[in-house]
Amino acid sequence: MYLELLVAALVTIGFLAGIRLMQSPETALWGNRLGAASMAVAIVLAFHLTGIMLSAVVYLAIGAVVGIVIGRKVRMIQMPQTVALFNGLGGGASALVAATAMAMEGAAAPWVFWLTAALALGIGVLTFTGSILAALKLQAWVSQRPVILKGHGAILAALLLIGIALVALLLVERTPAYPIAIAVVFAVYGVLMALRIGGADMPVVISLLNSLSGVAAAVSGMAVGNPLLTGVGALVGVAGMILTQVMCRAMNRSLAAVLSGFEVKPTPAPVSGSADLPGDGRERKRVSEDDLITLLQQAKKIVFVPGYGMALAQAQQSVRTLANALERDGKEVTFGIHPVAGRMPGHMNVLLAEAGIKFRKLRDMRLINPEFSETDVVIVVGACDVINPAAATAEGTPIYGMPVLHAAEANAVVVCNLDEKPGYSGVENSLYRQEHVITLWGDAKETISRITNDYRAARGTIAAERTAGEAPAADESAAANAIAGALREAERIIVVPGYGMALARAQEALKTLIDILESHGKEVTVALHPLAGRILGHVPFLLVDIGVQLDKFDFLANVNPRFADTDVALVVGACDITNPVAMDPGDGQPAPMPALRVSEAKRVLVCNLNDRPGPSGPANPLYAMQHVTAFWGDAAHTLPLITERYLEASATAKT
Amino acid sequence: MNPDFIMILTVFVLAIFVGFEVITKIPPILHTPLMSGSNAISGITLVGAIVAAGAGGGVIATVLGLLALIFATTNVVGGFLVTHRMLKKFKK
Numbered sequence: 001m002y003l004e005l006l007v008a009a010l011v012t013i014g015f016l017a018g019i020r021l022m023q024s025p026e027t028a029l030w031g032n033r034l035g036a037a038s039m040a041v042a043i044v045l046a047f048h049l050t051g052i053m054l055s056a057v058v059y060l061a062i063g064a065v066v067g068i069v070i071g072r073k074v075r076m077i078q079m080p081q082t083v084a085l086f087n088g089l090g091g092g093a094s095a096l097v098a099a100t101a102m103a104m105e106g107a108a109a110p111w112v113f114w115l116t117a118a119l120a121l122g123i124g125v126l127t128f129t130g131s132i133l134a135a136l137k138l139q140a141w142v143s144q145r146p147v148i149l150k151g152h153g154a155i156l157a158a159l160l161l162i163g164i165a166l167v168a169l170l171l172v173e174r175t176p177a178y179p180i181a182i183a184v185v186f187a188v189y190g191v192l193m194a195l196r197i198g199g200a201d202m203p204v205v206i207s208l209l210n211s212l213s214g215v216a217a218a219v220s221g222m223a224v225g226n227p228l229l230t231g232v233g234a235l236v237g238v239a240g241m242i243l244t245q246v247m248c249r250a251m252n253r254s255l256a257a258v259l260s261g262f263e264v265k266p267t268p269a270p271v272s273g274s275a276d277l278p279g280d281g282r283e284r285k286r287v288s289e290d291d292l293i294t295l296l297q298q299a300k301k302i303v304f305v306p307g308y309g310m311a312l313a314q315a316q317q318s319v320r321t322l323a324n325a326l327e328r329d330g331k332e333v334t335f336g337i338h339p340v341a342g343r344m345p346g347h348m349n350v351l352l353a354e355a356g357i358k359f360r361k362l363r364d365m366r367l368i369n370p371e372f373s374e375t376d377v378v379i380v381v382g383a384c385d386v387i388n389p390a391a392a393t394a395e396g397t398p399i400y401g402m403p404v405l406h407a408a409e410a411n412a413v414v415v416c417n418l419d420e421k422p423g424y425s426g427v428e429n430s431l432y433r434q435e436h437v438i439t440l441w442g443d444a445k446e447t448i449s450r451i452t453n454d455y456r457a458a459r460g461t462i463a464a465e466r467t468a469g470e471a472p473a474a475d476e477s478a479a480a481n482a483i484a485g486a487l488r489e490a491e492r493i494i495v496v497p498g499y500g501m502a503l504a505r506a507q508e509a510l511k512t513l514i515d516i517l518e519s520h521g522k523e524v525t526v527a528l529h530p531l532a533g534r535i536l537g538h539v540p541f542l543l544v545d546i547g548v549q550l551d552k553f554d555f556l557a558n559v560n561p562r563f564a565d566t567d568v569a570l571v572v573g574a575c576d577i578t579n580p581v582a583m584d585p586g587d588g589q590p591a592p593m594p595a596l597r598v599s600e601a602k603r604v605l606v607c608n609l610n611d612r613p614g615p616s617g618p619a620n621p622l623y624a625m626q627h628v629t630a631f632w633g634d635a636a637h638t639l640p641l642i643t644e645r646y647l648e649a650s651a652t653a654k655t
Numbered sequence: 656m657n658p659d660f661i662m663i664l665t666v667f668v669l670a671i672f673v674g675f676e677v678i679t680k681i682p683p684i685l686h687t688p689l690m691s692g693s694n695a696i697s698g699i700t701l702v703g704a705i706v707a708a709g710a711g712g713g714v715i716a717t718v719l720g721l722l723a724l725i726f727a728t729t730n731v732v733g734g735f736l737v738t739h740r741m742l743k744k745f746k747k
Contacts, residue, residue, distance in 0.1 A: 086698075242675070
């Protein structure tokens with residue numbers, strides 16, 4: 001028995017240490033591993049106590065498979081609903097454990113058992129139904145709008161009272177009817193609670209449900225007499241409670257107010273010009289859309305402020321491309337993140353991290369707010385309420401007193417939101433009307449890409465004007481110019497990416513070039529060969545991952561007839577799959593593999609590392625053909641050079 | 656009230672205090688992984704499910720116990736997996 005207690009204590013310490021390691025992004029991964037390992041030890045301990053039961057192992061395996069399938073398949077953007085779903089299952093499991101215990105214990109069991117088991121059942125069921133409905137709302141399978149019934153609050157209060165009364169009755173008379181009634185009452189409670197929660201309140205509710213799933217586990221541990229469940233469950237309960245608190249504070253609303261939902265009423269912002277900026281009387285230049293690129297070029301410090309609109313527009317990749325372009329020119333780029341931006345705590349951080357933005361650039365509200373006054377340009381991407389200066393002045397509105405990001409304090413603000421409608425709070429955003437603010441309404445992904453292209457084009461002009469400088473080697477320059485010239489003349493372009501693109505990590509550079517070509521009205525298709533890359537679908541995966549639209553891809557059999565009337569085929573790190581010999585080895589031998597008929601295009605531009613044959617062996621006669629221009633070298637270097645030359649040539653042509 | 660229950664209540668209170676100390680220090684940037692990670696940990700109820708499923712009660716108890724097993728395992732495995740995937744994205 002002592003051994004078991006010792007192991008249980010070690011497991012608890014393991015979980016604690018795991019959470020402790022989550023205090024820094026560098027060690028967090030190990031924290032998670034430690035948590036998983038502790039769980040494995042806990043499972044072994046449980047089987048050691050009960051003896052190994054075949055059916056239990058089978059069901060464990062089923063659960064594990066389901067968990068792996070869901071855990072692997074979900075996309076990062078679906079994380080809020082995934083967490084809600086798992087959370088619901090955890091709560092449901094605790095309820096079931098309590099129910100099992102009740103079914104096994106006789107009526108003679110002490111009242112403490114019945115009390116804790118009934119509470120675990122109620123809280124667990126509530127967590128289950130509430131989380132599942134929240135997940136359905138987040139997945140948009142159920143309307144995200146808050147549904148408020150007549151007397152919603154009264155119904156909930158009544159249900160809670162009935163639930164408590166049923167628990168009391170169960171203590172007096174232990175019949176199976178009461179636990180069933182308790183389960184039903186709390187199930188309805190969970191549904192009604194989640195029903196009136198709207199999208200922007202989700203971070204609070206998910207945190208609360210997370211906490212409740214821990215509490216359910218803790219209380220069920222009391223019922224079945226297992227300190228491990230209680231200790232670890234309490235830990236989760238606290239974690240969820242702290243998050244709930246943080247979220248509520250960030251929204252400036254009490255938990256009760258969030259839970260009771262509110263109807264969105266359009267509220268005009270208080271009268272304001274740039275005069276009523278909080279706390280500083282600095283003069284700011286009036287700016288308009290035409291100044292945008294100049295502002296960016298002159299800026300030294302730029303802060304992005306993302307909101308849920310960025311997630312909706314799936315603009316995080318475009319944001320990263322713009323951020324990279326700005327950083328390449330030596331500008332300081334950071335991201336200011338409001339705690340309740342998004343649908344769960346830390347939502348924006350996950351999306352930006354997934355887009356490949358380093359966590360050191362992410363700043364929470366507390367850290368970024370003092371920095372805004374010395375920021376040259378703030379770029380708002382799909383955020384409204386969290387930057388509304390009216391929060392400080394608009395008494396009597398839902399956002400009055402809510403801590404916001406002081407984006408308005410920057411020298412200039414660029415707002416890339418879908419429209420000028422107020423955010424979730426219904427309060428008009430007074431920032432939009434200030435003189436140092438440029439508003440660009442529309443899909444954030446497109447807006448940001450447009451800014452990136454304009455910025456790069458302007459940069460190209462400057463480069464063209466530059467007389468001396470770190471000029472690339474002459475032959476490099478000539479090759480880049482030749483390819484840029486061919487691209488400028490082309491109308492229909494087919495891009496052929498291969499494994500070399502992945503090796504050179506040139507996909508981002510390729511996407512930039514594709515975006516620019518498209519913004520110049522050219523038709524761009526990405527031709528895919530099933531064998532490009534190291535695993536099936538490798539190259540398309542890499543490109544889709546950085547935001548290349550699926551409809552741009554065309555596969556082998558479809559795209560081959562199209563080469564003949566294509567102006568330019570641009571090969572990036574692909575050899576064997578473009579080799580004409582592959583289709584016709586001569587001497588009447590059968591074709592070893594189908595290849596892309598690249599050589600049929602009017603011009604072929606090759607950006608490969610060198611002219612050596614691919615892994616299959618035969619040299620590629622394509623390289624020697626008349627209409628082929630090759631630019632040997634690392635594609636991550638050659639493609640940006642081509643892009644730069646292309647933009648220079650376009651800019652010179654315009655003037 | 657039996658001594659076992661008092662012991663468990665002590666564990667409960669202690670865990671709250673220790674948990675509070677550790678969790679308040681987690682930076683907001685990691686709040687989503689914290690939530691999904693702690694969510695996976697709340698699947699500890701799996702231990703209760705194994706004990707319940709193996710205790711040899713009646714048909715109802717066994718069915719409920721096994722269902723609890725599936726739920727809890729999905730929670731644990733899926734939870735740790737998505738947390739892992741998310742944390743991998745947090746580069747320097």
